[in-house]
Amino acid sequence: GNSVTxxxxxxxxxxxxxLTINCTYTATGYPSLFWYVQYPGEGLQLLLKATKADxxxxxxxxxxxxxxxxxxxxxxxxxxxxxxxxxYFCALESYNxxxxxxxxxxxxxxxx
Amino acid sequence: GAVVSxxxxxxxxxxxxxxxxxCRSLDFQATTMFWYRQFPKKSLMLMATSNEGxxxxxxxxxxxxxxxINHASLTLSTLTVTSAHPEDxxxxxxxxxxxxxxxxxxxxxxxxxxx
Numbered sequence: 001g002n003s004v005t006x007x008x009x010x011x012x013x014x015x016x017x018x019l020t021i022n023c024t025y026t027a028t029g030y031p032s033l034f035w036y037v038q039y040p041g042e043g044l045q046l047l048l049k050a051t052k053a054d055x056x057x058x059x060x061x062x063x064x065x066x067x068x069x070x071x072x073x074x075x076x077x078x079x080x081x082x083x084x085x086x087x088y089f090c091a092l093e094s095y096n097x098x099x100x101x102x103x104x105x106x107x108x109x110x111x112x
Numbered sequence: 113g114a115v116v117s118x119x120x121x122x123x124x125x126x127x128x129x130x131x132x133x134x135c136r137s138l139d140f141q142a143t144t145m146f147w148y149r150q151f152p153k154k155s156l157m158l159m160a161t162s163n164e165g166x167x168x169x170x171x172x173x174x175x176x177x178x179x180x181i182n183h184a185s186l187t188l189s190t191l192t193v194t195s196a197h198p199e200d201x202x203x204x205x206x207x208x209x210x211x212x213x214x215x216x217x218x219x220x221x222x223x224x225x226x227x
Contacts, residue, residue, distance in 0.1 A: 004155070036218075041220070042220055043116065043218040043219050043220040043221060044205070044207075044218035045218070046215070046216070046217075089155070089156070099161075100146070100156075100158065100207075101155075101158075102148075102155040102156040103155055104155040105155065
């Protein structure tokens with residue numbers, strides 16, 4: 001079956017620290033992988049995505065590389081800001097293109 | 113970017129009553145919308161897939177008669193929680209897939225509290 005596992009939070013970092021949020025998946029076929037971000041009081045927003053192995057998604061300084069050999073899609077950012085404080089969800093879209101599976105979300109707190 | 117709006121954002125109701133939550137795609141057409149339930153510290157659980165003009169497809173374990181889904185137009189889907197009970201209290205989120213790019217956009221969510 002399909003599932004996503006991501007590290008539990010909360011993650012608390014100081015501004016300008018390096019961020020890694022781990023995400024691994026199990027899937028049948030060849031899924032697309034996503035990171036969504038949910039800011040307080042808002043809906044989920046697409047942060048970045050990768051549709052095939054070795055693709056790197058990037059946006060707003062965040063990056064994640066689709067690693068088929070380790071079934072991972074870890075989110076990284078070199079220097080976080082207070083405004084990055086949010087909940088981050090890793091997700092996969094099944095190859096039959098109609099279902100998303102989400103991880104449990106990781107809350108990130110960035111302190112000044 | 114595309115906007116998906118949910119209404120109401122918060123609702124409190126008495127046990128036994130029914131509550132309707134609307135999900136609208138404001139600036140695009142969506143033949144497919146999805147309804148999720150989000151539990152505290154848990155992932156979003158897909159409840160059902162809603163297709164315009166046809167019956168919704170429910171995930172295993174989701175009661176069809178309890179969670180009525182209607183997708184009457186290309187921009188509106190509704191979720192009605194019938195005879196709500198305290199255990200139905202949760203955060204319900206909808207998403208809509210554009211007919212053009214296939215990208216998925218999420219609503220802000222609706223917090224339901226059943227007393």
